[in-house]
Amino acid sequence: MAPVDRRDPNVKYMLIMRATDEAIEASRAVPFEEMINAMGAYNESLIKAGVLLGGDGLSPPEEGFVVDFSAEDEPIVTDGPYGETHELFNGFWIIQTATKEEAIEWASRCPLGPGNKLEVRRITDASDFADFADNEYVQKEEVWRKELGTE
Amino acid sequence: MTARTTDVQRTLEAVWRIEGARVVASLARMVGDIGLAEDLAQDAVVDALAQWPEAGVPRNAAAWLTAVARRKAIDGWRRRERLDERYRAMAYDLTQEAPGPTDAWEPIDDDLLRLVFTACHPVLGREAQVALTLRVVGGLTSEEVARLFLVPVPTMQQRIVRAKKTLAAARVPFETPPPEEWAGRLAGVLSVVYLVFTEGYSATAGDQWLRHDLASEALRLGRILAGLTPQEPEVHGLVALMEFQASRFPARLAPDGSPVLLADQDRTRWDRSQITRGVQALARADALGRGRGNYTLQAAIAQCHSTAPSVEDTDWDRIVLLYEALATLTSNPIVELNRAVAVSMASGPEPALEIVDALADAGSLPRSHLLPSVRGELLARLGRMEEARADLTTAAALAQNARVREVLLARARAL
Numbered sequence: 001m002a003p004v005d006r007r008d009p010n011v012k013y014m015l016i017m018r019a020t021d022e023a024i025e026a027s028r029a030v031p032f033e034e035m036i037n038a039m040g041a042y043n044e045s046l047i048k049a050g051v052l053l054g055g056d057g058l059s060p061p062e063e064g065f066v067v068d069f070s071a072e073d074e075p076i077v078t079d080g081p082y083g084e085t086h087e088l089f090n091g092f093w094i095i096q097t098a099t100k101e102e103a104i105e106w107a108s109r110c111p112l113g114p115g116n117k118l119e120v121r122r123i124t125d126a127s128d129f130a131d132f133a134d135n136e137y138v139q140k141e142e143v144w145r146k147e148l149g150t151e
Numbered sequence: 152m153t154a155r156t157t158d159v160q161r162t163l164e165a166v167w168r169i170e171g172a173r174v175v176a177s178l179a180r181m182v183g184d185i186g187l188a189e190d191l192a193q194d195a196v197v198d199a200l201a202q203w204p205e206a207g208v209p210r211n212a213a214a215w216l217t218a219v220a221r222r223k224a225i226d227g228w229r230r231r232e233r234l235d236e237r238y239r240a241m242a243y244d245l246t247q248e249a250p251g252p253t254d255a256w257e258p259i260d261d262d263l264l265r266l267v268f269t270a271c272h273p274v275l276g277r278e279a280q281v282a283l284t285l286r287v288v289g290g291l292t293s294e295e296v297a298r299l300f301l302v303p304v305p306t307m308q309q310r311i312v313r314a315k316k317t318l319a320a321a322r323v324p325f326e327t328p329p330p331e332e333w334a335g336r337l338a339g340v341l342s343v344v345y346l347v348f349t350e351g352y353s354a355t356a357g358d359q360w361l362r363h364d365l366a367s368e369a370l371r372l373g374r375i376l377a378g379l380t381p382q383e384p385e386v387h388g389l390v391a392l393m394e395f396q397a398s399r400f401p402a403r404l405a406p407d408g409s410p411v412l413l414a415d416q417d418r419t420r421w422d423r424s425q426i427t428r429g430v431q432a433l434a435r436a437d438a439l440g441r442g443r444g445n446y447t448l449q450a451a452i453a454q455c456h457s458t459a460p461s462v463e464d465t466d467w468d469r470i471v472l473l474y475e476a477l478a479t480l481t482s483n484p485i486v487e488l489n490r491a492v493a494v495s496m497a498s499g500p501e502p503a504l505e506i507v508d509a510l511a512d513a514g515s516l517p518r519s520h521l522l523p524s525v526r527g528e529l530l531a532r533l534g535r536m537e538e539a540r541a542d543l544t545t546a547a548a549l550a551q552n553a554r555v556r557e558v559l560l561a562r563a564r565a566l
Contacts, residue, residue, distance in 0.1 A: 048379070050258070105165040
């Protein structure tokens with residue numbers, strides 16, 4: 001194959017799982033163990049390819065709460081999911097691949113059913129803030145992100 | 152090249168990086184020769200580039216490539232004018248094995264493991280092992296391997312072709328080693344991976360001191376190996392060691408590109424999530440309960456540094472013990488030199504200097520800058536500045552890497 005210069009094996013992507021209400025409803029028809037097995041096999045393939053850096057699933061949105069900053073004075077905290085948002089953030093993977101196409105390929109293999117979406121976002125690194133490299137907070141933020149493990 | 156063709160090529164490259172090794176591995180099991188297997192796979196890739204822009208990318212692209220390559224193998228044998236019995240039988244066997252729907256193709260981990268051991272076979276020299284491993288196991292092109300090692304592309308292509316010919320000429324079977332050879336051969340595989348990593352961690356060639364690209368490829372290879380041989384503590388130990396060392400990359404380079412020594416690194420810049428992965432990998436190695444080997448011990452030492460808040464708060468006594476354990480496993484003078492550094496931190500420069508002088512008296516590491524640079528630092532701590540400067544200057548003259556040389560000369564001047 002032809003040489004590829006845009007390849008950089010350090011690029012990390014976050015695969016963000018989003019499910020609509022319909023997808024969640026449809027998934028109730030699938031035996032839970034079947035879903036666990038499919039997802040387990042997918043995770044195993046990521047691990048065995050050496051590309052998985054981390055990831056987690058999220059508990060149901062009913063357990064969560066929302067802090068809304070739209071009011072002028074104080075943020076408003078409400079229990080449960082967003083009222084009118086139909087795509088729920090259900091979990092994520094962080095993978096490290098050499099190209100965007102490789103990230104797309106991995107994302108496409110995720111065993112998700114209709115109604116689900118996987119949003120793929122490149123994780124920024126110091127080079128994205130190169131113009132502000134001297135900024136004290138840019139430097140600190142890099143450290144914070146790493147300490148929090150969200151890097 | 153149309154946009155469609157470009158898209159297909161990129162997708163194909165992605166598929167190849169993910170599954171090229173498994174495609175080659177399952178073909179190699181069929182034909183018994185990784186050189187031939189790779190040629191067949193590459194022919195299938197050419198077919199894919201011709202057909203996919205029109206027909207679309209098949210759902211299981213790797214299965215498609217394997218099926219096409221396998222058909223080429225059978226056709227090739229049938230076309231031979233004088234079919235010898237061996238090929239005739241092989242072609243027959245391949246036809247008999249029900250190919251089934253291509254989507255059902257499932258690569259076998261054992262084949263990939265055979266591929267790893269074959270690429271690192273001791274009949275090959277170290278350079279050939281490294282090149283072949285990155286090419287067939289890592290799924291890199293010869294161009295990419297050449298770029299990683301800063302050699303001309305034709306040189307790398309030649310190296311890979313020769314490696315395949317050597318394997319074929321030596322009739323190396325496509326097998327994992329027998330039990331009595333397993334440990335030694337596995338150590339060989341691990342050293343190939345670590346060699347790729349260390350070339351990235353402390354580049355001996357070029358003016359860049361750190362090569363993230365090489366280190367990342369080595370880490371990926373290490374994680375793949377850990378997935379293939381989860382029962383091997385040393386594999387997890389190697390992954391842990393590489394994670395710990397790579398976690399320091401953000402702090403290892405000064406803004407001007409010069410290396411920063413461990414003692415001077417800003418530890419808040421170390422990659423915490425990577426350290427966590429290292430801790431987990433080492434815990435997996437220890438959980439197997441089979442004692443610590445070469446890489447596991449080095450990982451344990453690296454973990455002491457990675458989890459210490461500062462140089463002063465590092466558990467140097469523990470590091471000395473770990474180096475002593477390592478020294479009983481290996482008679483590597485580099486280990487002795489590192490033990491000397493640890494001893495100097497735990498008990499002061501005098502006992503450390505004794506270890507270094509013993510190494511020097513034995514004529515160890517004659518061409519390495521490491522011994523005089525460590526000796527120079529110890530002498531400086533003892534206030535013997537004249538000798539210290541002399542050793543650091545000697546070290547600078549021996550250093551292969553321009554950045555390292557500058558740091559040593561600056562240190563000598565500062566004394």
